Amino acid sequence: MSAMEKINIVSIIGNSICVAAEDGQKVYDAIYTALQEGKNIEISFKGIEDLTTLFLNAAIGQLYDKFKDDELKNRMFVVDASSQDLDTLKHSVERAKEYFKDPERFHSATDEILGHDNE
Amino acid sequence: MTLTLGQIKTGFNGFQSILDLDKQIVPEDYEINISNWIDANMCAPLGAILHRKKTKNMPVRISNISLFVKSILQKNHFLSQFGVSEKPDSYGTTIEYRRFETVNKLNAYGQFQAYVTKYFRSRSLGLPEMTPALLKRFRESLFEVFWNAIEHSYTQDGIFTCGQFFPGQKRLTFSISDLGIGIDGNIYRNLQRRLPAEDAIRWAISGKTTRRGRSGGLGLQLIQEFIKLNQGRLIIVSSAGYWELSKGKVSTNTFSMPFPGTVVTIDIDTSDKTSYCLSSEIDSSNVF
Numbered sequence: 001m002s003a004m005e006k007i008n009i010v011s012i013i014g015n016s017i018c019v020a021a022e023d024g025q026k027v028y029d030a031i032y033t034a035l036q037e038g039k040n041i042e043i044s045f046k047g048i049e050d051l052t053t054l055f056l057n058a059a060i061g062q063l064y065d066k067f068k069d070d071e072l073k074n075r076m077f078v079v080d081a082s083s084q085d086l087d088t089l090k091h092s093v094e095r096a097k098e099y100f101k102d103p104e105r106f107h108s109a110t111d112e113i114l115g116h117d118n119e
Numbered sequence: 120m121t122l123t124l125g126q127i128k129t130g131f132n133g134f135q136s137i138l139d140l141d142k143q144i145v146p147e148d149y150e151i152n153i154s155n156w157i158d159a160n161m162c163a164p165l166g167a168i169l170h171r172k173k174t175k176n177m178p179v180r181i182s183n184i185s186l187f188v189k190s191i192l193q194k195n196h197f198l199s200q201f202g203v204s205e206k207p208d209s210y211g212t213t214i215e216y217r218r219f220e221t222v223n224k225l226n227a228y229g230q231f232q233a234y235v236t237k238y239f240r241s242r243s244l245g246l247p248e249m250t251p252a253l254l255k256r257f258r259e260s261l262f263e264v265f266w267n268a269i270e271h272s273y274t275q276d277g278i279f280t281c282g283q284f285f286p287g288q289k290r291l292t293f294s295i296s297d298l299g300i301g302i303d304g305n306i307y308r309n310l311q312r313r314l315p316a317e318d319a320i321r322w323a324i325s326g327k328t329t330r331r332g333r334s335g336g337l338g339l340q341l342i343q344e345f346i347k348l349n350q351g352r353l354i355i356v357s358s359a360g361y362w363e364l365s366k367g368k369v370s371t372n373t374f375s376m377p378f379p380g381t382v383v384t385i386d387i388d389t390s391d392k393t394s395y396c397l398s399s400e401i402d403s404s405n406v407f
Contacts, residue, residue, distance in 0.1 A: 017236075019262040020228055021270075021333075050255060052262050053337040062333055073407040081403055084252060087396040088259075088341075090406055095326075095337050106328055106336060 002075070005034040009059070010047040017050045024058030031060070035067065035075060045081035045089075053092045060089070061096030069097055121150045121182060127157040127165065129292060129354065129384055131361050131372050134164065138376055141168045150182040157188055159283035162197040162216045163294035164356070164382045167279040169200075170218065171298055171379060174276060192216075195281060211245020214238050214282030214293065221277055224269050231265050234280070247286050247389040256345050256395045257291070257387060263338035264295050264383045271329065272299025272381060273308075289390040298380040301358035305329055316360030317371050324355070324362070342385070348393045352386035 007030050010016050013023040034041050043060075045051075063072055081089065099106050122143050125136035140151070157165070169179055181201045184192070192198045193206035195213040217234060219227045237243065239258050241251065249257075268278050274297040282293035299305075303319035306312055309329035314322060324343055328336035339355075346353040346364055353364040358377040363370050 017232055017262075019232070019259070020225070020266065022225060050259050050262060052259050052266070053341060054263060054266050054335070057333055057335055057337070069407075076407050078403045078406055083394075083396050083401070084255060086401045086403055086406060090401050091337055091341060093407060095335075099335075103331065106326070 002038055002040045004042055005039040006042045006044060007031060007034065008044040008046060010044075016047050018048050018055045018059075019050055019052040021054050021058040024055040024060075027059035028062055031063065031076070032066065035063070040075045040077070042077045042079055044079050045085050046079075048082075048085055051085050051088050053088060053095070056089055056092035057096065061092050061099070064093075064096040064100045120147060121152050123152040124155060124157070124165075126155040127161045129158045129161060129294075129352075129386065130363070133158065133161055134356050134361065134378065134382070135374060137161070137165050137168055138374055138378060140165075141172075141379075142376060144172050144177055144179060147177075149177070149179045151179050152182055153184040153188060153192075155185075155188075157192070158292070159191055159195055159197075159213060160281050160292045160294040160384060162192065162195060162281040163279045163296040164378070166197060166200070166216055166218065166281070167276070167296040167298050167380060167382075170276060170279070191283075195283075197281065208245070210286075211243070212284040212286060213245075214280075214284070216281040217279070219265075219278045219280070221269055221274055227269060227278065228266065231262075231278075231280075235261055238282070245284055245286075247284055247289060247291065249291075249389045250392055252395045253349070253387070253389070253391055253393070257385070260342045260345060260385055261293065261295070263342060264385070267338060268295060268297040268299070268381065268383075271302075271305050272297040273305075274299035274380065284389075289388060290386060291389050292384065292386040294382055294384040296380060296382040301377070301379075301381055302355075303358050303360070315373075316358035316377065317362065317373055318360075320355050320357050320360045320362040320371075345395060346385065346387070348395060349387050349391050351388050351391075352384070354384040354386075355381070356384075357381040 127133040194208040195216045197216040221227045276298040279296040302323050303316045326336045326340040355362045359374045361372040
């Protein structure tokens with residue numbers, strides 16, 4: 001059985017306001033290193049006051065470019081997250097999965113993306 | 120010469136008044152008459168325009184300001200840049216007008232965090248009664264918008280912010296303005312595609328991103344969902360485009376001359392008790 005590494009987001013960035021991509025990158029580096037070392041990871045959201053998708057896209061979203069969806073699902077676990085933060089995380093994760101399947105779709109500026117505002 | 124600033128309420132006509140002023144100020148000695156009403160949050164785009172004039176050696180002076188408006192603009196420090204003294208805000212309903220220098224992005228972000236913490240924590244003076252969930256979503260929305268301005272506007276002139284609590288109406292309104300290349304300019308710069316300004320705003324709202332190598336584009340999309348749940352208002356002005364979501368309905372418009380940057384205004388109903396979890400129940404063991 002693989003070793004479990006505990007990663008506390010607030011401890012890594014030294015701030016309860018988890019909103020800047022630069023801070024998210026620090027969390028990404030810690031998670032990436034542990035995964036590369038074959039460890040499973042428990043990510044603690046304890047103490048987070050504010051959380052943005054910008055932060056999570058950097059901290060966690062980028063992992064979907066390096067690892068398969070199933071591998072991340074089997075090796076990463078979330079603890080101590082409020083329902084609001086889980087909601088933000090879920091959005092960021094779903095977006096990352098979609099994005100890394102076909103990045104160009106999210107950069108396209110073709111007319112088909114200019115959908116209907118009220119839909 | 121004296122120019123009279125038209126009434127500036129948060130909306131298309133208010134922005135049009137600011138753009139009319141922008142057009143009229145040319146290199147001469149000008150005074151601006153602010154005898155008409157101005158919504159305090161609109162100090163952000165107005166301050167941005169006046170700052171731009173100053174950097175182009177077109178400084179303006181303020182004259183004939185009505186006492187009531189003067190009092191608010193002294194309390195939120197907008198008039199300090201014109202040498203008018205500040206006034207204490209004993210009720211704490213004004214949210215200070217600020218210009219954030221963006222030469223060092225992380226410094227700007229640190230200063231903005233401190234500013235948000237000062238005005239939007241549950242114990243902040245003057246803050247209307249709000250659920251913790253609403254206040255948290257509001258703060259997170261401000262961070263998303265501010266960082267978007269830093270990352271995507273390429274502004275050299277800073278980011279301007281201002282807001283106001285309206286305890287009687289149970290509303291909180293806040294504007295963030297930059298003097299950057301606009302959303303249309305960002306799309307052209309990064310994707311080499313020219314879109315009309317209004318379509319460029321819709322492009323950004325639809326969850327697209329110009330940033331490569333990392334998923335993005337969620338910020339404005341989630342803010343839009345949040346504002347729909349709150350039955351509030353989200354207004355985006357970028358270049359000549361105007362996009363407004365109000366009580367769940369979207370309307371758009373085009374200015375005859377462009378705003379030199381982007382302004383995002385968030386206006387929320389502070390009495391709303393929605394939980395603000397945008398997805399249905401999430402199992403933490405199944406989030407990845």
